[in-house]
Amino acid sequence: MKKHYPLIEISGLAVIGCILYIFGRLHFSAAFFGKIAPHPLWTARGPMCDLFFSVWGTIFIALALSAFFSHRRKSGTLAAKITDWSRLLFSEAVDLLKWTDSRTQFRREWAWIGAFMLIGAGIRVYFAFQPMRFDEAHTFLQFVNNGALYLFSYPAPNNHVLHTLFVKLSVTLFGTGPFAIRLPSIAAGVLCIPAVFLLTRLILKSKESGFFAAALTAVLPYFILYSSMARGYTILCLLSICLAIAGLRLAEKPNLPSCFLYSLIISLGMFDVPTFLFPAAGITLWTAACMQINGVRLKDIAAGFVAPCAAFSLAGALFLYTPVIIASDGVSHIISNKFVKAKPWGFFLEKLPEHFAQTGNQMALGLPPVVLILLFIILALGLLHLSRLKNQQGFWLAPIIFVCSFIILLAKRSIPFPRTWIYLPLFALVAMDAGYCLLAAKFKEKGKGVLLALSLAAAFVTAVQDPVTINPATGYFPDAQKVVNYLSTHMKKGDMMVPHGHNSDATTEYYMYRAGLPNVENEHDLKKGATIFYVTKKGFFPENKLGPNPTPSFETEDAEVFAVVYGEDAPGAAAD
Known part of the structure; x- marks a missing residue:
């Protein structure tokens, strides 16, 4: 000792x-x-x-x-107590893994789950080489590649800090290419597949369950989209599922080490994206409901679960956010930026239907109406089946999380990005899986093979139809690399590239960084005879700089470049 x-x-x-x-x-x-x-x-x-x-x-x-x-x-001593608590926490984490494996028989199903993971990884890697988007390019340039302090800087919701740290590790090991930048998001997206399987199997308690949910997690274009861009949403999804699994364990065996582990997941989720508050609140309420279903008294739930988890989560979040608060010069950018400030009730309620419509359209990405209707039918059948089985944990999972998220949305009175709700479909998959098991009960083992074949076919169709690359989510300027290829042969030292909005700035600057092109940052530093290259989305040129009918020196299907000699060309003139 x-x-x-x-x-x-x-x-x-x-x-x-x-x-x-x-x-x-x-x-x-x-x-x-x-x-x-x-x-x-x-x-x-x-x-x-x-x-x-x-x-x-x-x-x-x-x-x-x-x-x-x-x-x-x-x-x-304090050191002895910390050592004891560390061992206890590690033991609790190991016990959670053993408990999960014993309840799900995961090791017996590893080949099937591995196959679904392989399909999910393959389609995500395929789309990992799509053109860089604005948010991920900005994350790399502003936070990852700009010094240690900027890793924690939070001037706007663009910096998902935990994800940014993983990206820093990835680019340090594998370089600054799009795949390396997107690798943490891809990895988290692939890990969501077995995590969803485990959660579904734990709730449904059937040896046929979990595969349909895992298959949808692997091949739904909506999940593929956010798994193949360098943002923190797939980490948020993974931690949400892990939190629900930890909640199930807590509902069965409430104790302080389990509460600490549960709170640690919440703290990490908040460190990734502050909007983790939405799933965390819903899952916590659902966990409390599961505890009551298991016979725990309300006062014991409040004192033995809610209070310690709230205290541990708050302490953990404050500890992790210490460097963020320093780098951001306070908490105002985190809790009161323009994206999260409460709006007047009239404006908020007016925008709410449009927000829900945009969210629904994003979640239905790449799905034909027939498939969408079929999934809703399977969901309804699943809820009905869970109700008949009196499986209250499964029946109330998605509704409680959805209602709790909506209540917080009303309390905040600010319209978030539609992608904020990316975690909601994951919990609906549990009920969908119950519906699928009801429909496929006669197929048994053959059903897994059919499901695997359908998943492979769905991944192939998604790759061919490509609803992912053309989706404008998080900023879309697909021809930035073509623009930079042109600039590489025309731009010389002392010249300046000026992006003109429409997500052309960070994406073009990223590819310029990769190409090693010099760029004068300030127009005041230009010398007479230097060339200014205005880069813009097609049809959206800066008229105040170029006049009403400028002629582009280079154009693509989606972008235009206007080359103007500084100090010589009149507005509207073009130089090549």
Whole structure:
């Protein structure tokens, strides 16, 4: 057994706390970090760093006092308690995996699930080489490739921090190509396939269950779209499913280590995308309902589950967001940016139907009306079947999460992006799987082979029809690489590329970075005779710069480039 030294622990915590507190109070942060990682942004972020050093210094001093009184009471050192809790948490995670495997017989089904994962991975990798989109190009240029501090910067909802950290790791290992940037999202999307299978099997408790849900997760174009772009939504989906699985375990065996593990998933989800609040709240309410179904009293649910999970989740989120708050100079960009500010009730209610219509259209991406109707019929049959089986966990899963999300939406009174609700179909898949099992009961083992063949066919059709590449979600300027290929042969040192909106800026700048093209950032730095290349979506040229009828020097199906010699060409003239 490892020996712990209380006096060293107490003095160490106290010294660290005093150093941090004094460091913050004397305002050394900007100068200190400026020497370690030089960047002009440290001057602006210095006061926030000072505040956090003071806060964490106070926390360490409080821990030192706690360790001192614990030593006086002979109740063990803080290090010993942390070690014990770490072992307990690890043991709980292992127990959760063993419990999941014993309930789902996953190891017996690994070949089938592996086949569905292979199909899902194949179609996602196929679309991983589509043109870069605005949001993911902006994420790479602004956050991943712009210094350590920017990894945590949150000037707008574009930075999904946990995902950004994974992207940084991926590009460090595999380079800066589109596939490397998209690899974390692809991996999370593929892992959603077995995760959905496990959740479905745990709820339906049938050896035929889970395969239909896994198949749809693998081949639905909506999931493929967000798995093949570098955004944090597939990580959000994966953590949502893991949270529901942990909730099932908690409902069966409530204890504090399980609550801590459950809260850790919530904290990581919030660190990925703050809108993880939506699925987390719904799943927590559903978990509480499952506990009551299992006979746990309401007061025990509140005291033994809701309260500790809320406390642990809040503490975890605050800890993880410490560097984000420093890099973003406060919490205003996180909790009160223009995308999340409450809107007047009239405006909000007026936009709500349009928002729901856009969300439905996105979720139905690439699905013929007949298939869509069939899926709704299977969903209705599944809910009916669950009701007849008195499987309340499965019956109430999607409705509770949906209603809770809607209540939070009303409370926030802001219209989110339609992709915010990407997690909702995943939980509807559980009821769909129940409906499919009801219809395919006679097929048994043959049903898996048929389902696998249909999944392969669906992936092939999606690849051929390609509803993914042409979808404009998260910013679409598909001809950016063609534009840069043109610029590579015409642009010289001292020239300037000026994007003109319509998602042309980050996407074109990304491919210019990949091509190593120089670019003057400020027009004031241009010299006479230099060329300005205006890059724009076709038909949306800057008339104030080029006149009413300019002639493009280069054009594609979707883009135009106007080359103007600085200081010589009159508005509307073009140079090649």
